[in-house]
Structure formats: C-alpha cells, structure tokens
Amino acid sequence: MYLRPVIAVLTACLAAEVRGFYLPGLAPVSYCDPTKEANKEKLEQGECRSKVELFVNRLDSVESIIPYEYDRFDFCVPTEEWAKSPTENLGQVLFGDRIRPSMYNISFLKDEKCKDLCGAKSYDPTNADQSKNLNFLKRGVLQNYQHHWIIDNMPVTWCYDVEGDRKYCNPGFPVGCYVTKKGTPKDACVINPLYNEKDTYYLFNHVDIFISYNDGEGENWPGARLLSAKLEPKSINHPKPGECPEDRPLGLPGSKADKVHFNYTYSVEFVLQNGHKWASRWDYILDSMPHTNIQWFSIMNSLVIVLFLSGMVAMILLRTLHKDIARYNQMESALEAEEAQEEFGWKLVHGDIFRPPGAPMLLAMLLGTGSQIIMSVVVTLVFACLGFLSPANRGALMTCVIILYVCLGTPAGYVSARMYKTFGGERWKTNVLMTSFLVQGVVFGVFFMMNLVLWVEGSSAAIPFSTLIALLALWFCVSVPLTFIGAYFGFKKRPIEHPVRTNQIPRQIPEQSFYTKPLPGIIMGGVLPFGCIFIQLFFILNSIWSHQIYYMFGFLFLSGLTRSTTCLVSCSY
Numbered sequence: 001m002y003l004r005p006v007i008a009v010l011t012a013c014l015a016a017e018v019r020g021f022y023l024p025g026l027a028p029v030s031y032c033d034p035t036k037e038a039n040k041e042k043l044e045q046g047e048c049r050s051k052v053e054l055f056v057n058r059l060d061s062v063e064s065i066i067p068y069e070y071d072r073f074d075f076c077v078p079t080e081e082w083a084k085s086p087t088e089n090l091g092q093v094l095f096g097d098r099i100r101p102s103m104y105n106i107s108f109l110k111d112e113k114c115k116d117l118c119g120a121k122s123y124d125p126t127n128a129d130q131s132k133n134l135n136f137l138k139r140g141v142l143q144n145y146q147h148h149w150i151i152d153n154m155p156v157t158w159c160y161d162v163e164g165d166r167k168y169c170n171p172g173f174p175v176g177c178y179v180t181k182k183g184t185p186k187d188a189c190v191i192n193p194l195y196n197e198k199d200t201y202y203l204f205n206h207v208d209i210f211i212s213y214n215d216g217e218g219e220n221w222p223g224a225r226l227l228s229a230k231l232e233p234k235s236i237n238h239p240k241p242g243e244c245p246e247d248r249p250l251g252l253p254g255s256k257a258d259k260v261h262f263n264y265t266y267s268v269e270f271v272l273q274n275g276h277k278w279a280s281r282w283d284y285i286l287d288s289m290p291h292t293n294i295q296w297f298s299i300m301n302s303l304v305i306v307l308f309l310s311g312m313v314a315m316i317l318l319r320t321l322h323k324d325i326a327r328y329n330q331m332e333s334a335l336e337a338e339e340a341q342e343e344f345g346w347k348l349v350h351g352d353i354f355r356p357p358g359a360p361m362l363l364a365m366l367l368g369t370g371s372q373i374i375m376s377v378v379v380t381l382v383f384a385c386l387g388f389l390s391p392a393n394r395g396a397l398m399t400c401v402i403i404l405y406v407c408l409g410t411p412a413g414y415v416s417a418r419m420y421k422t423f424g425g426e427r428w429k430t431n432v433l434m435t436s437f438l439v440q441g442v443v444f445g446v447f448f449m450m451n452l453v454l455w456v457e458g459s460s461a462a463i464p465f466s467t468l469i470a471l472l473a474l475w476f477c478v479s480v481p482l483t484f485i486g487a488y489f490g491f492k493k494r495p496i497e498h499p500v501r502t503n504q505i506p507r508q509i510p511e512q513s514f515y516t517k518p519l520p521g522i523i524m525g526g527v528l529p530f531g532c533i534f535i536q537l538f539f540i541l542n543s544i545w546s547h548q549i550y551y552m553f554g555f556l557f558l559s560g561l562t563r564s565t566t567c568l569v570s571c572s573y
C-alpha cells in the first residue's frame, strides 16, 4: 500500500535532479520589447535582448545513418553569417552537432504572419544543378530527415497527439512527408488529411512558430524570459504573397519533369504564460517522454535477474562445499587426513588459482584499460547524477567522458604495470606502450575509417580536420605521458603477494562438459547481463543516433549497479 508513494518520490528524485539546475554559463537570457521607449537604454547596455535568435542544427534520420548539415539541402541559408556559428565544445563536434545561424528573423513580441524567408526557389528539370538539388530534397523527405532547431538554448519542439490523450513533444520535425504509389502516407503525412495524393512529396515549406514567455511580472527578474518554443510544420502552395492557406498543400510529384517553384515562409506568435517557472521550462519535453514506467520495469527486471543468479550461485557453492566438508569429516583423525596427502574437491584449486595466465601481457593491458574506462564512466555518472550534465548543457556529457578518460591514464598505467609485474612479466616497455596504444589505437582506427566514409558521403557527422588533430593531441600529449607516470609507479611497487603458493606442476584440466567450453561460456555469461541492461541501452543508443534527450542518469546509475552485480555473479559460474 505504501509502495506507490515511495516509488513516486523516488521517481521524482531520480528524474528531477537534472531539472532546474543550471551551470553559470547557462544563465537565463532576458528579452525586452524594442518598441517600448523605456527599454531603449536596457537594450543598449545589453541587459536584455530584442532579437530572438533561431539556430539550425544538422539534419538526421532514423532511416539513414548519415546526418547532413543544413546547407547541404537547398533551404534558405544566410551566406554571410553562416561562418559565424556559436562556438561548440569537443563533445558537440564529436557527436555531430553543427549549430548554425538561420534566416528566420524573429524580434521579441513582434508577431509575424506568413512572412517570406528568402524569395522563390525554382527548380527547372533541364538544369542539372537544380534537378540535383530537388532530388536531394526529395530524398530527404523520403528518408524522413528531421530538422533540429534551437531557440534560446532550447530545442524547438513539434508537439502532436499520440494515443491515450497524451501529447508527445519531439525536439525536431520532418523535412516533409511522402505518400507512396499505393497511397499509404508515411508517418508525418497523417497530420493533415489533405496530404493524400499518390506518389507525392509534400515539402514542409511553412512553419508556425509559437514562443511562450513569462514577462517577469511578479518575479524578481529584470525582463521577460522565454519558456518554450514550439512549431507546426505545414506544406503550403502559396497563391500570393502574405497568404498561407492550409488547404493548398505543396505536393511535388514523384516522377514528372515539370518546372516547380515555391517559397519558404514562417509565422511567429508570442504567447504570454505567467506563472510558469523558467527553471522548469524543460519539463514539458521530458514529461512527454513515456520513459518512467519502462525505466522502473527495467530496474525490476535487472533486480530479479540479480537475485535469481545470486541464488543459483549460492546453491551451487553450498552443495559443492557441503559434499567436500562431509568427506573431510569422514576421515576420523587429523593424522589420517595428513596421511591421505592428496587433497580433493574445491581445495585442489588453491595450487593453480594464482598461476600466471598464458598471455600475461594482454591480460594486464586489458585490466589497465578496463579500469580506466570504468573509472571515467563512474565519475561521469556521478557528475551527471548531480545535475552538471543536464541536457541544457549541450555536449557536456561527451566532453566530460573524453576529458576524464584522457586524464585517467595514470590508473591505467599503474594497474597494468602492477599486474604485469605480479604475473612475472619483464618486458615493461612493451607493456606500457601496449597500454597506451592498443585499445585506443583500435578505437581510433575504427573511428577514422567511419569518418572517412562519412567524409566521402559529404555528411556533417564527419569531424573536421582540426578536431581530429585535437583528439590526437589529447591522446599523445596527455593520455600517453600520464600512462607512463602510472606505469612507473606500478613497476616500482612490489608485486602483489598471493595468499597461497602455486604448485610447480600445473594440474591436468579435467574433461570439460559442453557448457564450460569457452564459446558457450562466453555466450551464456553475456546473455544475462545483456538482459539486464538492454532497456537502458535502447534509450542511450536512441539518444546517440536519433536525437532524443537522455536525462535519466539516476536510473542509469542504478541499472549500472545491478548490471555490474550481474556480471560479477555470471562470472563466478
């Protein structure tokens, strides 16, 4: 009976800690009406702003793995200001964010109606360049590429009804929608029943932007603050300037060689919403995501798996030990036991348990790198749980992981060197070099190859050359020296003392049953931890690949704990 409120409170704690907590760099921006005489001075002194800047980001799609920059499509692009993009941190660049200025000219409290963005775009099929541009645009519509816009450091969302009287707010909206030759509309076309012509591309060339704000009345702020930015994409074939009738959609035929021309337009409406707090302005996006129940299910799921596994291991241990102890007890005196000389059962293991493995170098190196990864993940999660890496702080998560990983080279070197020494290894130079370069080299190699492919495809996800150099510099100038320092201390220490001696002669390994052979063992050992984490994994991969916002670090932390327990327990089989 008391479980529900407890769960509710826990959910609130876990989900809410990132809300309402902002770092100094993410301070709120005040806006004021430039038409009012009283605000002139404030505007001049920079106390408030009148221009509401709209930034565009790269476009991506779940149906295609390659994101493209905004200017790759033939949209309206401010050619001069394009280079003046806001600075991006390392994490943003690596994750493929490409934030650029746009031509949408929005002034605070100035509503616009069907305003032309950059004049007419015309496509003549006899012109090779123009038909190429049009085809690329159509391909974007077909593959459901999504815009991601930013106003006042917030995603511009497209909210629509989903089943069960709920609204889902998507931090992006599609380029357009396609109705197939059979007449079945693809996802986004259902927003308007008029988008129904067969084999037609409906381009969303008009957006209605709604910006809600709190004018600071009754709050101790100096000006107005923006609370949300929502939009509705529309496809409109304009009859004449300044008119945006919704019943005339702009359908581009799938296969016809006619000349087409259209304009991009936009409307802006400012909505006063006093009583809403600036600090909780992200809530409406996060609340519309149907995550929380699934998260609890995932935690319960992994807890059950952990309990089940621990029970199994305990039972097996008990049974084995019980048999062995009974056999020892059967020998009447200690003398007899000593005479018997030969040990049996689980005690036999002690003579071999600390025997150095066949490939001490590889194991020591992997242990070192593994401890580096685990430490950086744990520290990042702690930061994230404390709210430092909230989604408002774009790119902070990735930057944090990378910087921590690079700085934690010392523990990696130390663990690797100490273990290698304990295993009796002597080639310490090779060990240090392997620890600094092998895993990182493989990861960087794969990354570089993928980047090469993206670069050839003209995708925006390809990182610029300067970022590549920065990454290499971080690796060679920070990570490698730190690893060497760690290794120096690791080798100076005495090797770890084992509590029991290792026998001179290795014991014969008994005939193995099917399931203790390496391959089945690896598969069975991996299935259970995977079962524990797949829901979290789903959300994380979604946030990496399809621009969803990931913010439930509390849940991630919990499920990380249960997952490591599962791994430990599975390993002890």
Ligand SMILES: *[C@@H]1O[C@H](CO)[C@@H](O)[C@H](O)[C@H]1NC(C)=O
Binding pocket: 105, 106, 107, 110
């Ligand atoms: C944007 O709008 C403001 C006022 O509405 C106007 O003064 C300014 O010239 C416009 N800027 C551009 C680039 O069109």
Ligand SMILES: *[C@@H]1O[C@H](CO)[C@@H](O)[C@H](O)[C@H]1NC(C)=O
Binding pocket: 115, 116, 118, 119, 120, 238, 239, 240, 241, 242, 243, 262, 263, 265
């Ligand atoms: C489209 O752009 C042209 C200029 O290129 C302009 O004359 C026309 O009025 C615009 N149409 C709309 C609906 O804004």
